[in-house]
Amino acid sequence: MASITDDSPVFSAEFVELWHTLRFPLLFSAVVALAAYKIHRSIKQLQKEETASLQMIKPAQKWSGAPVPPASGVLPVVKEAIAHPVEGSGLRRPVRVASANFPKRVTGNKTKKLSLMRRGKGGLVSEQEQEREEGDFDIQALIFYSSLTGSTQQYAEKLKNALFSTNGEGVYSRLSIPTPSNSLSSVSLQRSFLTPEVHNLEEIELDDYFISPPKSDGEKKVKYIYLLVVPTYETDSPVASFLDHLQETHHDFRIDTAPLRSLAGFSVFGFGDSSEWPASEGKFCKDAMEVDKWMGRLTGGKKGSRRMFPVGMGDVNPASAKGREEGNAADSLDKWRIHLEDTMREYAATGQLGDVTDWRTAVESGDEDSDIEGEPDTPNSGDEMVDMEDLGGVIKKNPDVAKKGDVPRKSFRTAPLPVDFTSPAGKKALENGEGQNPDRKEMVPKGGVTYEALTKQGYTIVGSHSGVKICRWTKSALRGRGSCYKYSFYGIKSHLCMETTPSLSCSNKCVFCWRHGTNPVGTTWRWKVDPADEVFKGVVEGHYRKIKMMKGVPGVRADRFSEAFKIRHCALSLVGEPVFYPYINEFLHLLHSSKISSFLVCNAQHPTQLAALGHVTQLYVSIDASNRDSLKKIDRPLHRDFWERFQSCLEILREKRNTQRTVFRLTLVKGFNVDDEVMGYADLVEKGLPGFVEVKGVTYCGTSTAGEAGLTMKNVPFYEEVVEFVEALNKELQRRGLGYGIAAEHAHSCCILIASNRFFINGKWHTHIDYKRFFELLEGGKEFGPEDYVGEATPEWANWGNGGFDPSDVRVHRKGKAAKKLRDEAAAAAELEGEGGGCG
Numbered sequence: 001m002a003s004i005t006d007d008s009p010v011f012s013a014e015f016v017e018l019w020h021t022l023r024f025p026l027l028f029s030a031v032v033a034l035a036a037y038k039i040h041r042s043i044k045q046l047q048k049e050e051t052a053s054l055q056m057i058k059p060a061q062k063w064s065g066a067p068v069p070p071a072s073g074v075l076p077v078v079k080e081a082i083a084h085p086v087e088g089s090g091l092r093r094p095v096r097v098a099s100a101n102f103p104k105r106v107t108g109n110k111t112k113k114l115s116l117m118r119r120g121k122g123g124l125v126s127e128q129e130q131e132r133e134e135g136d137f138d139i140q141a142l143i144f145y146s147s148l149t150g151s152t153q154q155y156a157e158k159l160k161n162a163l164f165s166t167n168g169e170g171v172y173s174r175l176s177i178p179t180p181s182n183s184l185s186s187v188s189l190q191r192s193f194l195t196p197e198v199h200n201l202e203e204i205e206l207d208d209y210f211i212s213p214p215k216s217d218g219e220k221k222v223k224y225i226y227l228l229v230v231p232t233y234e235t236d237s238p239v240a241s242f243l244d245h246l247q248e249t250h251h252d253f254r255i256d257t258a259p260l261r262s263l264a265g266f267s268v269f270g271f272g273d274s275s276e277w278p279a280s281e282g283k284f285c286k287d288a289m290e291v292d293k294w295m296g297r298l299t300g301g302k303k304g305s306r307r308m309f310p311v312g313m314g315d316v317n318p319a320s321a322k323g324r325e326e327g328n329a330a331d332s333l334d335k336w337r338i339h340l341e342d343t344m345r346e347y348a349a350t351g352q353l354g355d356v357t358d359w360r361t362a363v364e365s366g367d368e369d370s371d372i373e374g375e376p377d378t379p380n381s382g383d384e385m386v387d388m389e390d391l392g393g394v395i396k397k398n399p400d401v402a403k404k405g406d407v408p409r410k411s412f413r414t415a416p417l418p419v420d421f422t423s424p425a426g427k428k429a430l431e432n433g434e435g436q437n438p439d440r441k442e443m444v445p446k447g448g449v450t451y452e453a454l455t456k457q458g459y460t461i462v463g464s465h466s467g468v469k470i471c472r473w474t475k476s477a478l479r480g481r482g483s484c485y486k487y488s489f490y491g492i493k494s495h496l497c498m499e500t501t502p503s504l505s506c507s508n509k510c511v512f513c514w515r516h517g518t519n520p521v522g523t524t525w526r527w528k529v530d531p532a533d534e535v536f537k538g539v540v541e542g543h544y545r546k547i548k549m550m551k552g553v554p555g556v557r558a559d560r561f562s563e564a565f566k567i568r569h570c571a572l573s574l575v576g577e578p579v580f581y582p583y584i585n586e587f588l589h590l591l592h593s594s595k596i597s598s599f600l601v602c603n604a605q606h607p608t609q610l611a612a613l614g615h616v617t618q619l620y621v622s623i624d625a626s627n628r629d630s631l632k633k634i635d636r637p638l639h640r641d642f643w644e645r646f647q648s649c650l651e652i653l654r655e656k657r658n659t660q661r662t663v664f665r666l667t668l669v670k671g672f673n674v675d676d677e678v679m680g681y682a683d684l685v686e687k688g689l690p691g692f693v694e695v696k697g698v699t700y701c702g703t704s705t706a707g708e709a710g711l712t713m714k715n716v717p718f719y720e721e722v723v724e725f726v727e728a729l730n731k732e733l734q735r736r737g738l739g740y741g742i743a744a745e746h747a748h749s750c751c752i753l754i755a756s757n758r759f760f761i762n763g764k765w766h767t768h769i770d771y772k773r774f775f776e777l778l779e780g781g782k783e784f785g786p787e788d789y790v791g792e793a794t795p796e797w798a799n800w801g802n803g804g805f806d807p808s809d810v811r812v813h814r815k816g817k818a819a820k821k822l823r824d825e826a827a828a829a830a831e832l833e834g835e836g837g838g839c840g
């Protein structure tokens with residue numbers, strides 16, 4: 001008998017025969033078994049992915065004096081931190097959403113990189129990537145402090161005890177992602193917060209923590225969050241040597257420039273005294289700002305730092321803290337801590353810090369010109385407008401239409417009949433739902449050239465014809481570097497202001513508008529019309545989304561960041577023509593009922609709509625020239641009767657002057673509308689009798705269109721030239737006995753305010769607005785006028801001759817290249833305000 005080791009020919013022949021007989025069933029079985037195994041693996045994987053829960057495990061160290069958390073206590077996870085303010089709380093707390101809609105991918109240990117932004121300006125590609133931590137891990141907050149006289153140490157200890165505590169007793173919140181009802185299994189994800197540790201920066205070995213994060217010695221991965229609590233000392237202090245260490249690490253060629261990028265995150269809180277070391281001189285909490293800056297660089301810098309929440313600041317001087325909205329130092333620390341906790345929870349739930357803005361696009365305006373051509377109307381584009389009244393005429397001219405049920409070649413074949421929704425007949429069609437006709441053309445269709453170009457410039461396109469973006473001044477105010485001129489003149493804090501337009505289309509092609517090649521133009525509205533509530537919801541959400549992305553920008557102040565989640569003002573002046581939007585009054589109503597003030601700028605080309613406009617907080621008309629020729633050259637209006645329309649608008653403004661705060665906005669372009677035009681402007685003021693005349697110098701935008709129109713840097717007036725013009729105009733107005741005077745200035749943005757004596761009360765200019773009173777008057781339903789909601793006297797620093805820069809903000813001066821960049825930013829800023837834009 002042959003053994004199996006036997007290699008006799010008998011064995012070989014038998015085996016070959018057996019193989020030939022059984023090979024097909026055997027191979028088939030193997031394939032089936034493999035497939036079954038693979039299917040089993042896939043199901044398991046799917047189950048894992050669909051099910052996750054964050055479970056609290058016992059802290060690695062004993063929580064000092066704190067009761068042990070209940071094993072079953074569960075708090076819902078914050079799905080979207082700091083997105084929705086809670087009305088009336090003073091503090092913008094997020095709405096916590098208990099959600100079954102939790103992140104789906106939570107398995108595995110691979111770190112994912114998410115690309116958030118791709119395009120910067122002028123070809124400067126700014127890619128920001130964000131790490132996502134996956135799988136199980138614990139989160140440990142390390143609180144580092146420095147203190148000379150002991151107060152910061154006490155605050156650091158308080159912070160430790162308050163972090164995730166309830167009633168200050170140090171009880172952990174428990175985080176949990178509920179298991180979805182449709183899950184197939186119950187595999188859970190283990191992520192927990194460990195007891196925070198407090199470290200004195202002077203007592204630790206800085207290299208142990210600030211060259212790379214500590215290594216976790218346990219089995220489970222630990223992600224560290226650095227919370228740095230530091231005082232500022234003008235004189236030498238331990239913070240100075242700590243700062244030296246951070247800088248040296250960053251510059252050390254042997255070490256990666258961002259060796260702390262594997263931290264889960266960091267945030268800085270500073271203590272200082274603003275009475276002796278004021279913010280206006282850049283001294284208040286200066287060291288904290290520096291620590292924030294260098295930590296930003298060490299954790300990733302331009303490629304996306306690990307800043308979890310903007311730098312917080314506490315004023316230890318009780319007297320000066322009184323004037324601060326955020327209260328005393330302890331209050332400020334508390335507010336900062338609460339927001340921080342939300343971000344930490346978000347990190348625990350998602351493994352990510354959430355959306356953050358690339359700091360370059362935030363710091364620079366990133367909104368420069370674009371030469372991308374839009375979709376200008378061409379006379380034969382097949383989009384010709386026909387009023388309802390003219391429909392009969394069209395049919396008469398095309399008898400075949402009536403006879404055969406056919407349509408005229410251009411207007412009827414592919415789309416519904418174009419209707420001017422701003423005309424009386426169009427309004428009727430609108431009431432019948434024609435504006436929502438799905439076959440109607442969209443003004444800015446998604447994915448189109450205009451859409452792409454505007455999106456690239458930083459606009460969030462809402463629906464099919466509205467846009468929102470945050471302006472450079474909003475960003476500047478968030479960083480404590482000053483608000484726009486509307487703060488000096490009317491008390492509008494830029495970080496509480498939303499800039500938007502419900503109509504991206506305009507009927508002018510102003511030479512100084514750098515976007516007119518991008519945004520659509522037309523004399524009438526015949527596109528699809530989005531309902532006002534959808535526009536309102538969309539622009540508010542878009543604005544908050546952009547604010548939220550400012551979280552990671554160096555220097556953003558925590559107090560202002562949280563305040564920014566309650567919009568208080570709306571500048572309807574971005575680009576396009578807001579009164580063009582058929583539901584503009586409904587939109588205004590939505591703003592006002594949310595206690596958002598409205599500053600509306602129109603281009604003086606739509607008298608019918610202007611006359612029908614409801615109450616706004618302040619009504620602007622752009623006055624870009626003082627005579628017909630000049631206006632034609634500058635605004636390049638599409639309407640043939642532009643001058644008549646312009647004149648009608650002035651008359652309407654005059655009629656409205658006792659019910660609305662009216663403003664003329666003059667943009668001076670040297671060589672176009674300045675020389676010898678003082679008398680002409682005085683005539684216009686005499687005609688319209690506005691409450692205010694704002695005068696600003698044009699800012700050069702450098703587009704090819706501007707170049708074609710002959711606009712160069714030479715056309716940009718110096719501030720002294722604007723001053724000279726304003727003084728001449730003021731003199732002429734006084735000579736005519738019209739009762740005006742120069743009230744305020746904002747030299748920073750080259751803007752000066754002439755005001756009617758109606759606002760000169762008790763020997764002082766009162767150009768500020770009582771917004772609360774404005775809303776009360778509106779709700780009261782009775783007639784009221786501008787004098788009824790005059791605010792406090794214009795602050796001293798804003799008065800004519802004092803420059804107009806709020807001393808509580810930090811004035812940033814730069815030299816050389818940086819100064820040029822700043823000038824470019826200022827140019828961008830004015831355009832962002834919409835001042836020189838298509839809205840006039």
Ligand SMILES: Cc1cc2nc3c(=O)[nH]c(=O)nc-3n(C[C@H](O)[C@H](O)[C@H](O)COP(=O)(O)O)c2cc1C
Nearest residue numbers: 147148149150151152231232234272273277284285
């Ligand atoms: C000599 C001296 C210099 C200071 N310089 C500044 C400063 O430049 N900016 C600032 O905001 N606060 C400044 N302060 C205020 C301190 O930062 C503040 O009192 C802080 O709470 C001190 O913290 P500590 O008690 O932990 O040392 C200074 C205080 C002193 C005594």
Ligand code: SF4
Nearest residue numbers: 471484494497499833
């Ligand atoms: S520039 Fe315009 S949009 Fe920006 S803050 Fe000032 S008013 Fe608001």
